Amino acid sequence: MKFITKKSIPRRTFLKGVGASLSLPLLEAMIPAATAMTKTAANPVKRLGYVYMPMGCDITRWTPGSEKNLDTLSPILDSLSPVKDKISILTNMELKPAYPGSHATSNSAFLSAARAKVTESTDYYLGTTADQVAAQHIGQQTQLPSLELAMDLLQTVGQCDNGYACVYQNNLSWSSPTTPLPAEAHPRLVFENLFGEGGTPAQRQAALRKRASLLDSVTEDMRRLKRELGANDREKLTEYLDSIREVERRIQKAESDTKDNPLPDLDRPTGVPAAYADHARLMFDLQLLAYQGDITRISTFQLARETSNRSYPEVGVATPHHPLSHHGGNAEKIAQMAKINAFHVSLFAEYLEKLAATPEGSGSLLDNVLILYGSGMGNPNNHDHTNLPTIVAGGAAGGMQGNRHITYDKPTPLANLHLTLLDKVGVPIESFGDSDGMISELFQPLSM
Structure with a gap:
């Protein structure tokens, strides 16, 4: 590790160790060394995230009670109350390219706004997401x-939905119309991808056996760095490393719990928490750490x-999600589906609160990210793609005004x-998919 002066540390400084390479959060000591290519507190890094909720929702329990603001949040969205000043709800969004309605095209069109080629083979074709x-x-x-993340470890192959290859349901991200990007659902593999130094799985496991924690190998480098930092930076670095260690501890506990279980779960390999919420929280926390260390600025989940x-016994839903989504107007099934919707949103709300509590520059990580949360399906019973559940979260880095309901x-x-979100993170393009304009309302000053 090389430092310029006690007051000038490169933004891309890493802590190095055996099998580990840890990027750092933005520190005060990095800001004097800023160049035109380095973002500072006055000109923050901008991130873009996407969180996909499958199979639509009960829109009657989703839509806020007020037509202009979020003063009256709906039952599904109620958990977002602590961060409502950093979110906007958009009502009556549509995905025409997803028709004719299907589960496969709900997923594939969500980030591509492109029409999937009907095929059950490997000649699939979509669009760059x-x-x-x-x-x-x-x-x-x-x-x-x-960074591409998911919750399902087993990806299906072949034909999955009305003549569409399973690749359309498995993958949110496509780097070209013919190149889907597989998502990772295993926390350990994501952790090592973010903080490990590479190598084969066998090499990584050998390095792990030599130490209790990945952070153990960077201890000496960390001590040297802290001697170069002021009190505020030392505290921020300690909190960041503590967060990494806590995530690693939770991964290790999941590995130990699985190993000690005499009844193996073939759908849950070693290292994946048994409870859905614990697994999801780990995946959200890994995204936060990836943003905080500026390891990536773009993520999908x-x-x-x-x-x-999947069923959700944690919230009293024993019936699998997909059958519930085909509720046929049954009030009890709709209520159960809405519980799942609310559960997913509550985990997202926890993530936003953690981003808001993580300082960066003159604000927080949540100030410096724009996140789209939503589904490619509206009413799952009809397989339609109109009136999609849609949330945008984030802050001033993109100039977004929160606490609003745009109808x-x-x-x-x-x-x-x-198109609008891309423009706000510095990617100005003329059009995207079937776009016909920008959504300027998100970034206009709130009217009195």
Whole structure:
């Protein structure tokens, strides 16, 4: 590790150790060394995230009670109350390219706004997704151009939905119309991808056996760095490393719990928490750490695959999600589906609160990110793609004004939102998918 002066540390400084390479959060000591290519507190790094909720929702329990603001949050969105000043809800967004309605096209069109080729074979064809458009423009500035995460470890193959290959449901991100990017659902593998130094799985495991924690190997480098830092930076660095250690501890506990279980779960390999919420929180925390260390500025996260038959006993839902989504108007099934919707949103709300509590520059990580949370399906019982559940979260880095409910009189392309968010993180393009304009309301001053 090389330092310029006690007051001038390069933004891309790493802590090095055996099998470890840890990037650092933005420190005060880095700001004097800023150049035109280095973002400071006055000119912050901008990030773009996407979180996918499968199989639509009960829109009656989703839509806020007020037409203009979020003063009256709906039952599904109630957990977002602590961060409502940093979110906006958009009503009547549409994905025309997802028709004819299907689960496969709900997932595939969500980030591409493109029509999937009907095929059950390997000649699939879609479009470059919004996250990868961003990655091509700003992703090369970081260790990882983008980060693709999911919750389902087993990806299906072959034909999954009405003549569509399973690849359309498995993958949110496509770097080209013929190149889907597989997502990783295993916390240990994501952790090592973010903080490990590479090598084969066998080499990484050998390095792990030599130490209790990945952080153990950077202890000496960390001591040297702390001698170069002021009190505020030492505290910030300690908190960052403590967060990494806590995530690693939770991964290790999941590995130990699985190893000690005499009844192996073939769907849950070693290292994946048994409870859905614990697994999801780990994946959200890994995204936070990736942003905080500027390891990547672009991430996608699939909360579950379309047609997922996962049940959610944690919130009293024993019936699998997919059958519930085909509720046929049954009030009890709709209520159960809404519980799942609310559960997913609550985990997202926890993530936003953690981003808001993580300082960066003159604000927080949440100030410096724009995140789209939503689904490619509206009413799952009808397999329609109109009136999509859509949330945008984030802050002043993109100039977004929160605490608002934006309602359109007629269906508006979700591609307009993609075009707008790309523009706000420094990726100005003329059009995207079936876009026909920008969503300027998100970034206009709030009216009195």
